Amino acid sequence: MTRRTAWGTYTRITAALRQRITDGTYATGSCLPSEAALCAEFGVARTTVRRALSTLQDEALITVRPGVGRCVQDDAAQPRTRSEHIAANLRHQIETGRFQPGDPLPSEAQLSRRYGVSRSTARTALKALEAAGLVTCVHGKGRYVRQDVPR
CATH class of the missing domain: 1.10.10.10 (Winged helix-like DNA-binding domain superfamily/Winged helix DNA-binding domain)
Known part of the structure; x- marks a missing residue:
């Protein structure tokens, strides 16, 4: 079985998306592109994109809105814990x-x-x-x- 993406690819995707959130490319409250769109953009499998999105969610930068998608947190800059x-x-x-x-x-x-x-x-x-x-x-x-x- 061969690996299709380089080890740690999700960290590069996470960093790119984090940068887009912090520089305002994805404005507060706006939704990120779909998983399918991110897969196409980065040329990776859906599980790789999901792992990157999960990391951003763990960092409280994005939130999942059922029926809407993953959106930039309104209070992303404010630490809660x-x-x-x-x-x-x-x-x-x-x-x-x-x-x-x-x-x-x-x-x-x-x-x-x-x-x-x-x-x-x-x-x-x-x-x-x-x-x-x-x-x-x-x-x-x-x-x-x-x-x-x-x-």
Whole structure:
């Protein structure tokens, strides 16, 4: 059995759609193109597109409206949970250059002390940054800002 798409293709699709949401290509409240249209645009299988859309939904950037489709959240920029707040804060620090490519991020323990949350909450925030393609995890070492993060 051969793979039809490169490993991690969904992360590139997620990044492209995230960029379109943040730059206003897909305005707040507007619906994204259909799964079929996205499959055709990116030349991938439906499961790949669904995985990318699921990631955006997990990040609370889009919501599913039954009978309508997937739409950009009205309050997408507002973090709702403590882990989303931590992730948004770290994302801001990465985007503004406080954390440079290759820099280590604070550990789960450091984040849990700094924000007064459980390690599980801190871990969820760090995993959201990994899913967003901003951070890479080196097992046993920690999490680092990716070298290829756009500025």
